Amino acid sequence: MTLQKPGDLLGAIGGVPMPPNEVVVEAAGVEKWFGRLHVLKGVSMTVKRQEVVVVIGASGSGKTTFIRCMNHLEKIQGGRIFVNGHLIGYREVGGKLVEDREKNIAKQRQEIGMVFQRFNLFPHMTALQNITEAPLLVRKTPQAEAVEMGRALLARVGLSSKENVYPNQLSGGQQQRVAIARALAMKPALMLFDEPTSALDPEMIGEVLEVIKELAREGMTMIVVSHEMGFAREVADRVVMMDDGQIIEEGTPEHFFTSPTHERTKSFLSKIL
Amino acid sequence: MPVGIAVIAVLVAGCSSNASSTVHLNWNYFFDSVFHPDSQIQNGLWLTVSIAITSQLIGVTLGTFAALAKMAKFRPFRIIANVYIWLFRGTPLVVQIVLFYFGLSVAHIYGWPTINFFGIHIDGAIQAGVFALGVNEGAYFAEIVRAGILAIDPGQMEAAKSLGMTYGQGMRRIVLPQAARVIVPPLGNEFNNMLKTTSLLVLISVPELYTVFNRKQGNYFAPFEFYLAAAVWFLLLTTIWSVIQAWIERKLAKGTAGSANAGPGLMDRLFGRTPAVGEDVPVISGGR
Numbered sequence: 087m088t089l090q091k092p093g094d095l096l097g098a099i100g101g102v103p104m105p106p107n108e109v110v111v112e113a114a115g116v117e118k119w120f121g122r123l124h125v126l127k128g129v130s131m132t133v134k135r136q137e138v139v140v141v142i143g144a145s146g147s148g149k150t151t152f153i154r155c156m157n158h159l160e161k162i163q164g165g166r167i168f169v170n171g172h173l174i175g176y177r178e179v180g181g182k183l184v185e186d187r188e189k190n191i192a193k194q195r196q197e198i199g200m201v202f203q204r205f206n207l208f209p210h211m212t213a214l215q216n217i218t219e220a221p222l223l224v225r226k227t228p229q230a231e232a233v234e235m236g237r238a239l240l241a242r243v244g245l246s247s248k249e250n251v252y253p254n255q256l257s258g259g260q261q262q263r264v265a266i267a268r269a270l271a272m273k274p275a276l277m278l279f280d281e282p283t284s285a286l287d288p289e290m291i292g293e294v295l296e297v298i299k300e301l302a303r304e305g306m307t308m309i310v311v312s313h314e315m316g317f318a319r320e321v322a323d324r325v326v327m328m329d330d331g332q333i334i335e336e337g338t339p340e341h342f343f344t345s346p347t348h349e350r351t352k353s354f355l356s357k358i359l
Numbered sequence: 360m361p362v363g364i365a366v367i368a369v370l371v372a373g374c375s376s377n378a379s380s381t382v383h384l385n386w387n388y389f390f391d392s393v394f395h396p397d398s399q400i401q402n403g404l405w406l407t408v409s410i411a412i413t414s415q416l417i418g419v420t421l422g423t424f425a426a427l428a429k430m431a432k433f434r435p436f437r438i439i440a441n442v443y444i445w446l447f448r449g450t451p452l453v454v455q456i457v458l459f460y461f462g463l464s465v466a467h468i469y470g471w472p473t474i475n476f477f478g479i480h481i482d483g484a485i486q487a488g489v490f491a492l493g494v495n496e497g498a499y500f501a502e503i504v505r506a507g508i509l510a511i512d513p514g515q516m517e518a519a520k521s522l523g524m525t526y527g528q529g530m531r532r533i534v535l536p537q538a539a540r541v542i543v544p545p546l547g548n549e550f551n552n553m554l555k556t557t558s559l560l561v562l563i564s565v566p567e568l569y570t571v572f573n574r575k576q577g578n579y580f581a582p583f584e585f586y587l588a589a590a591v592w593f594l595l596l597t598t599i600w601s602v603i604q605a606w607i608e609r610k611l612a613k614g615t616a617g618s619a620n621a622g623p624g625l626m627d628r629l630f631g632r633t634p635a636v637g638e639d640v641p642v643i644s645g646g647r
Contacts, residue, residue: 159517188525196523206518210536220522223532272522 117164199269259290392588418496426504447498
């Protein structure tokens with residue numbers, strides 16, 4: 087393991103703003119169509135503050151699409167998603183959803199960190215610049231403060247020495263750790279992870295999961311799409327199984343290990359465990 | 360290049376074998392034009408370079424806006440961009456040049472008066488020429504910019520948006536800087552073309568390099584010597600540009616997986632070694 091003891095990750099960003107309400111995510115009856123393909127069929131989910139939810143399911147089950155709806159990277163055709171009490175991506179006009187103005191959507195996204203399967207680091211910027219770009223540009227954080235925070239974050243994910251290195255000179259695991267630091271630099275109240283380890287070589291999965299576990303221990307509210315059941319067992323408060331655009335089973339990690347009820351869940355788990 | 364040398368060799372050999380005939384080449388015209396250019400040639404050179412740079416800048420600016428407009432959500436922007444590109448790629452540049460200069464002034468739409476730009480008087484024909492070249496270039500460049508933007512992994516814009524950036528911020532800070540790397544090699548080709556295309560302004564008597572030599576060959580009735588000298592000067596300009604282009608591409612390559620291979624070197628560029636398939640392709644995607 088190349089990772090040093092991460093220490094206090096959220097300390098590096100001065101702690102995250104505690105949302106005033108107990109519920110961070112409230113999704114109700116979310117409907118999503120890709121053309122004629124019905125990918126989300128009335129999905130509902132509630133995530134409380136400091137809760138860690140792991141979403142599992144076969145590819146094509148809609149799990150990635152679902153979390154992408156939560157920061158409006160995907161439009162929805164029905165239902166409502168609230169994060170921190172804000173209706174995400176839409177305004178309600180006479181009971182109908184009308185897409186919100188771009189500026190408002192961008193503002194809502196500031197509170198929602200996202201980590202992608204393929205990292206999506208900015209290749210023309212160094213590791214540190216990747217982290218400081220959004221605080222400088224979006225939050226108008228003073229340069230010195232942003233750099234200090236960026237360095238602290240890099241230190242906590244064990245990459246202090248990579249400050250001036252471009253992403254293509256980093257391993258996959260290192261890139262993903264920078265990507266997590268980049269998302270944290272916006273001080274989000276919620277972190278979304280879209281299969282954060284599935285593009286990684288096996289020996290790099292551990293170092294990334296270690297950072298995510300540390301975040302969980304420190305009380306970050308998170309939704310993680312992942313097939314890493316060992317990880318789910320360790321950190322998840324709740325596991326959600328999706329199939330064909332619906333949530334078919336939900337429970338503690340123990341429940342999924344010992345007594346899954348749904349046939350689809352059983353066959354899915356038998357394949358990945 | 361070797362073909363060019365062969366052609367010249369044949370021509371030179373041809374005229375020496377014709378020594379008994381009345382053909383007589385005055386090589387002093389050629390050597391004087393190349394090694395002791397008079398003020399007309401010097402001014403022509405300066406004018407060619409400044410017209411090419413100004414027109415290219417206009418083209419890049421218009422092309423970038425046209426590309427963004429073509430990809431805009433707002434339909435009227437897309438229509439305007441498409442009509443612009445359609446008109447200027449669909450008609451000959453020669454027609455555009457004479458239409459803008461003679462057409463507009465004779466029709467009393469715009470007379471192209473001389474303007475005074477920081478103490479430099481710029482003739483109407485030069486303005487019309489720069490305008491035509493720039494607007495025409497913009498229509499072509501729009502497609503290059505669009506291709507450059509489309510070559511960038513959509514995940515880059517998604518990452519920018521997920522961090523709270525607007526589309527405009529993500530475009531300006533994240534996508535366009537990466538697209539620039541993809542755009543620079545074709546931009547180099549476009550400017551190489553632009554340096555030579557300025558010669559079309561002979562049609563509206565702009566005294567650029569070609570116009571100067573065209574007059575000289577007529578005055579002295581020595582087309583071979585003067586046109587050859589014109590070719591040498593244009594070749595010098597495009598060669599200098601090749602060197603600058605290679606330097607820019609190396610500068611821009613930092614942070615890409617292809618850093619060590621930032622396009623063909625100068626010798627390859629000048630003497631046309633064709634890069635192997637898969638070589639010198641800029642790497643633009645974010646993750647691996």
